[in-house]
Amino acid sequence: MTIEITLLGTGSPLPDPERAGPSTLVRAGGKTFLFDAGRGVGLRLAAAGAAWSLLDAVLLTHLHSDHITDLNDAITGRWVTSLAPNPLPIIGPGNTGIVVDGILAMLGPDISYRIAHHEDMTEGPQPVVTETAGGVVYDDREADVRIIAAPTDHKPVEPTVGFRIEHAGAAVVIGGDGVPCAGLDELCAGADAYVQTVLREDLVSMIPIQRFLDTIDYHSTVRQAGETAAKAGVRTLVLTHQVPTPAPGSEAEWVAQAAEVFDGEIVFGTDLTVVTV
Numbered sequence: 001m002t003i004e005i006t007l008l009g010t011g012s013p014l015p016d017p018e019r020a021g022p023s024t025l026v027r028a029g030g031k032t033f034l035f036d037a038g039r040g041v042g043l044r045l046a047a048a049g050a051a052w053s054l055l056d057a058v059l060l061t062h063l064h065s066d067h068i069t070d071l072n073d074a075i076t077g078r079w080v081t082s083l084a085p086n087p088l089p090i091i092g093p094g095n096t097g098i099v100v101d102g103i104l105a106m107l108g109p110d111i112s113y114r115i116a117h118h119e120d121m122t123e124g125p126q127p128v129v130t131e132t133a134g135g136v137v138y139d140d141r142e143a144d145v146r147i148i149a150a151p152t153d154h155k156p157v158e159p160t161v162g163f164r165i166e167h168a169g170a171a172v173v174i175g176g177d178g179v180p181c182a183g184l185d186e187l188c189a190g191a192d193a194y195v196q197t198v199l200r201e202d203l204v205s206m207i208p209i210q211r212f213l214d215t216i217d218y219h220s221t222v223r224q225a226g227e228t229a230a231k232a233g234v235r236t237l238v239l240t241h242q243v244p245t246p247a248p249g250s251e252a253e254w255v256a257q258a259a260e261v262f263d264g265e266i267v268f269g270t271d272l273t274v275v276t277v
């Protein structure tokens with residue numbers, strides 16, 4: 001095993017009892033990274049045998065609410081389950097600092113209760129935020145783990161980034177939401193696995209509600225995800241955060257749309273799906 005991907009949450013913004021909000025765990029070289037922190041991520045993190053206190057970083061593709069609803073849980077969970085100061089690195093696009101500051105403000109009363117109650121707690125959570133527009137965001141030579149960010153296209157949501165995790169000659173891409181673009185092509189070049197949010201245009205376009213129809217223009221369709229994967233020579237395409245919520249038994253239909261343009265392996269993601277490259 002070189003890099004292990006666990007889809008923690010594959011759901012859309014609409015609550016689904018079977019699917020947590022968007023979040024993906026990546027383990028490589030003894031390091032553990034959480035990408036996005038959607039609804040219920042803490043439950044799935046526990047199911048995957050991971051812990052807040054042991055994460056090496058939380059990385060955010062963008063600041064849409066469904067991707068950060070439980071970032072507060074990550075910040076509090078890290079703080080209360082670490083017995084010594086253990087700052088949580090949070091890497092994300094521009095404005096990540098504003099969001100984290102807002103979460104810390106929201107947690108203000110809770111932080112004061114715990115500091116007052118526990119003698120060994122003298123300060124609140126100390127997340128360390130790094131904002132990136134692209135480039136190397138993590139580099140551990142000893143563990144041979146490198147993470148590279150690149151801008152993605154999820155307009156009008158801006159800025160947004162995708163990530164490429166490299167370890168021992170293998171590479172995995174977390175594409176996030178968004179449509180095909182040069183940044184994504186760059187990240188995906190020759191990758192072993194590419195995890196992409198996908199939308200079924202044929203289904204969404206049948207729903208006569210403008211607010212829903214609006215989602216078509218800024219998400220990759222299943223076919224577009226397949227096109228990006230094919231163009232970049234990706235080995236395995238992983239479909240996640242599917243919109244709309246897939247009907248039971250419809251998995252093959254989703255896979256077939258990507259397979260029209262992509263010859264490689266296609267994985268239809270559900271919560272706790274594991275892909276190892």
Ligand SMILES: [Zn+2]
Nearest residue numbers: 062064154177
């Ligand atoms: Zn989004």
Ligand SMILES: [Zn+2]
Nearest residue numbers: 022064066177
């Ligand atoms: Zn999303």
